[in-house]
Amino acid sequence: MNKTLKTNIKEAKLAIKNAEYIIIGGGSGLSSAAGVEYSGKRFTENFSPFIKKYGLTDMYSSGFYPFPTQEERWAYWAKHIYVNRFELGATNLYKDLFQLVKEKEYFVITTNVDSQFEKSGFPNEKVFEVQGNYGYLQCAKRCHDNVYYNETLVREMIDQTEDCKIPSNLVPKCPICGGNMDPHLRINENFVQNEEWYQSHQLYNQFLQNTEGKKIAFLEMGVGFNTPGIIRYPFEQMTYQNNHATLIRFNRAHPVGIKENKDKTIVFMQDIQDIVSAIMT
CATH class of the missing domain: 3.40.50.1220 (TPP-binding domain)
Structure with missing residues (x-):
């Protein structure tokens, strides 16, 4: 030293x-x-199917990837939230x-x-x-200001993911307006x-x-x-x-x-x- x-x-x-x-x-x-870490070994070990299918390079940039469907988007985000919020002590x-x-x-x-x-x-x-916090969801349009703890849903999404998709019935919808949900992160002007x-x-x-x-x-x-x-x-x-x-x-x-x-x-x-x-x- x-x-x-x-x-x-x-x-x-x-x-x-x-x-x-x-x-x-x-x-x-x-x-x-x-x-x-959001890249390197930790990323490749946890996201190999998504890397192969979409060409993703790291967890940070993957958060902005334009997934074609909500089923694909939430298959990715469930894994992202799980490894960074719930799996890790x-x-x-x-x-x-x-x-x-x-x-x-x-x-x-x-x-x-x-x-x-x-x-x-x-x-x-x-x-x-x-x-914000990975452990919560919010209305993507911010039609109201509640957030929703997501651990049970995230685990269910991961358990039912096939070919980088979740079943349509697991796609989260806003309980007020019926629209899409987002992770509770400051990703745009609609952050709650x-x-x-x-x-x-x-x-x-x-x-x-x-x-x-x-x-x-x-x-x-x-x-x-x-x-x-x-x-x-x-x-x-x-x-x-x-x-x-x-x-x-x-x-x-x-x-x-x-x-x-x-x-x-x-x-x-x-x-x-x-x-x-x-x-x-």
Whole structure:
């Protein structure tokens, strides 16, 4: 371990220890580091029939594939939801992250939709899932603002999938308008922000208000530039505005932030699991 890395780990430990508040911002790179990969072996082992039939290349781009029928679309999505939400248990990285902050005043904002925070011990009232959750369905037209837990249906779809299709009677339909359903993900302007979403948003804003002028550590973990306005830019702005803030950034691809925060930012470009483990020791 080089001297700079040792120094960064020491400073990150101290910032977390001294922080009155901690805010975790979890992006897709965090789940990737935890082993929730959307490509490579994990994709090919789980989706070989779909790869052969449609030429799919990874789970992310496959979510936008124009399947010819709803029966084919939901055969794919049932598998996608199952392997990322229901089959996979709590990963070591997320469990370690919970152990790292559980005795502190903390809150989580995440663009991830795989429930890894919840599975690893983080209470629901301390996690704001901005982009939705794989475990729910919504009306594709957003004719109403309810969402529907889908585990039983997803498992049934998988059990009855043949030749990359589900039976027509399993295709989910909106109970209000009778139209198509979507996974509860922010894929277009019809994303449902239901009562629970607004409650989480309010709790997050209240937490932010409590941190004003306090010693705070922002843990920005695996956040890229797909949705920088949700975590990355606000964390940079709040770090700049608070003289007692430290931004701890875990990011190999995009480590550089605004120059005004240079002396208040600790950057790690190494494996997130390795660094979290080192901070915990």
